[in-house]
Each structure stands twice: as structure tokens, then as C-alpha cells.
Amino acid sequence: MTQTSPTAAVLIIGDEILSGRTQDTNLNTIARFLGALGIVLEEARTVGDRPEQITQALNALRSSHDYVFTTGGIGPTHDDITADCVAEAMGVPLREHPQALAILERRYGDEFNAARRRMARIPEGGILIANPVTDAPGFQIGNVFVMAGVPKIMTAMLEDVAPRLRTGAVVHARTIRVTGVGEGTVADILRAAADANRALSFGSYPFGAGTSGEIGTNLVVRGQDLALLNGAVADLMLALEAAGIAAALID
């Protein structure tokens, strides 16, 4: 990674993830989104609906990464406390945002009530993030982007977030699929490749895991310099071939 690529962290907020009721998919969506922009996702945390836990995690993450993306806790119910916690963490008041209020009034009409009005409360200085699915906006304040937890809404919000981000050098990836042997058999070849190419990262992800089916491992090589990457992958393929190991470039 060069020094110039922005860094990021994700903060997933919600008891439903930690109770196991819900399988999070937002982290993966954000990870792929950031990867395409050349922003390095360094860390993710998942916390429950507890104010002190949310504010503490948010303050730790926003001081150590260029961007923080939060998901969850911005709906109309009493357990939606993310906006309150962000305001607290930032040391700014939480106020009704006129534009958010207008959006919600238009959305709900006769069904607009006090609970839904809570969703117009934005920390002072916050800039709205458009929600094309259910209208209730997220918001950006400083380097923190506060988004919904519902995956469909969160994904849609990223469209409005993207133009606000500084991008970096995209990290490209190539995958070599090795079959018929476990990762212990290719470990020395992989380590030699990694030692010879410090600007690239080399990972090994076994599959099969002892079932009766095919075994093997996916070797993933990643880096910003495409020429360097392709050269290292070609060398690695040759080294595997020379060792009599079946390997195919699959991605």
C-alpha cells in the first residue's frame, strides 16, 4: 500500500448482529465498495445498542482512520440511538435538520408522527446522505458517514457517499486455484514469492477441508501495480508447474 491511499474503518451498530439473529452483510458490501475506490479498509467493529460503547468505538475509529462508515440505528424507534451517540462523540448538539424534516414530511404526509420526526435529528454540521429507498436520510459529519442498517438502503446510500470520498490507488487481485494438494504443500513456494515481492500481498485460502470432494487452496495475490502483479503471478504459476502442482489462474 502506498502512503497516499485513504484508510477507513467500519462500525456496525446493533444488538441483532451480536445476538446472532441477523447475519451482517453490510461489511462485505462496504469492503467491496471501498476496494473499488482504492480506499484501504483497515478495521471493522461491531457493537451493541449501548451509548457508551458506540461513542467510545466511534471516537477510537474516527481518530485513527481517514473515514468511518457506520451502519444501523437510525430508524424511528427507541433503540435507534446512533445519531444521539454521534452527536455526543463529536461534542455537538443534535438538532432537527430542516431539509431532513421536509423530506420526512413529504414522505409520510398524514402518517408523520413524533417517532418518525426523530429521524430528522442530525448532529449540528451534518450533511445529509440521500436514501432513495425509504427517504429517511443518513448523514455525514466530518469524516464519519452514518448509514442505515437495512442492507438495501445502506447499499443505496453508498451511491451518494462515493463522490465525497478521496480515492486511492486501486488494489488489484489475481486468484490461482491449486487443486489436489493442501496449502501446506504450496506454502514454501508461496512464501518465496511473497519474499521476492514485498510490494504485493499473498494469501492462501484452502477449500475442501477434508471432505470427500476436491481439496486445494486459492492463492490470492494483491497489489496496486498491475504490471508487477501480473509478473509475480506468472512467476508463481511457473514455480507451481515446476513442482508438479496443478494450478489455474481463475480470476
Next chain:
Amino acid sequence: MTQTSPTAAVLIIGDEILSGRTQDTNLNTIARFLGALGIVLEEARTVGDRPEQITQALNALRSSHDYVFTTGGIGPTHDDITADCVAEAMGVPLREHPQALAILERRYGDEFNAARRRMARIPEGGILIANPVTDAPGFQIGNVFVMAGVPKIMTAMLEDVAPRLRTGAVVHARTIRVTGVGEGTVADILRAAADANRALSFGSYPFGAGTSGEIGTNLVVRGQDLALLNGAVADLMLALEAAGIAAALID
């Protein structure tokens, strides 16, 4: 939550999660496993394959929770550095564990090599965690349980971990499915129920999200006291009915 239920954190280790290449499912598996044992999962973190990041996160988590469960980074390749980092964090040497070595020698026979031998290195004082899938063990040291990243292996390792854990009061959950209205419509009723039952937690998880299909929200009530829980759920059902809101107990 009572004071007596043990608390836990999960540390997910691996570049492949943060790059978006892999969708993590281990957190959800561990969350449900802990829930059934009455152990409160308070926090999860995901970090990359960077030694200082792993040791720092591990030390933060093991000092603030009764148990820490890590996944990933215990294979034979150069990017498998979890055992090294745990030893570093604990301030103990990393040594070949005779029993682990015997297991691996038996497993691999003629194919046992230096790379696979790395998997016998266990921080001093560590107790092995059985791996019935591919044999290479995980380990427990103090309150830290170090497990594989491959979901099938990780899940199998939990079987060996379970008897070592102090259990707590199980948190029961009931789900009321509200249809035809958004969560903003039930927010006041839900808040009143939460205010009346401080020993229970009340969550609202909308579905539909403005698509052409059915909209509504799942109200999830959770608590250790089953009688209290069932009473509160019955009251909540009555309150919804009185407001003319369609609701069904689904779980």
C-alpha cells in the same frame, strides 16, 4: 442482563474479510453458539493480517471481556501469524507443542514438511482445541480461544470449546411480526413497552423497505426471565391489537 453472565468478544483475523473477497459467517455462528450458553457477546472486531493490529486488538479485548474467540490465521502459510501474535500479546514464547506435533505427523505422514510443522507452534501454556475436520488444532490460552478461519473447521472446534466455558442465564427471544405499517407507526407502542419492562430489551427490524411487496417490521423482545418475557409479549400484542395493527407472534 444479570451481572453473573460471562461476557465475550470475537476477533476476526484476515485480509480476505476486509478486502471484501470473503463474506464472514463465523461471527454469526459464534454469536448463536454463545447465546445458547448464556454468554453475552458484547463486541466483535475484524482486523487484517498485520501483527501490531492483531496484538493490540487482542490485548484490548482480553482485558475487557471474560472470553475472547479469534478466527483465522492458524494455517501453514506465511500469512498465518495468529499464533505468533497471541504469544507476543501474552508475553510468552511460541513453542512446538508435542501433542500438536504428534497429531500433525500422524495426519500428514510422508507429506509432513516445515510449513505444516509451523502449525504445531503453540504459545507456552496453551491447551489444544481439537479439529475433527483437518486435525491441525486450535488452542486456548488463558481466556483466549484461537480457532481456524474456515467456517466448517471453526464450527467443529466450538464443540471442544463449549465444555470449557462458564455459562450464564440464557437470553430468550420472541418475535412479533407486524405487517402493513412501517416501524414509525409502532414506535410509540414499542417505546412504552420498553419503558414498562426495563429488564427486557425491545428491538424493531423493518422489512420490505418500500418495495412493491409487503412492508412491516419484526419486533424482537429479549430477556432472561421467561415468565416476564412472555407476559410483556402478551401485553405488547394486546397494545398492537388495540391500535388496529396487524401483528402475529412468529417465534
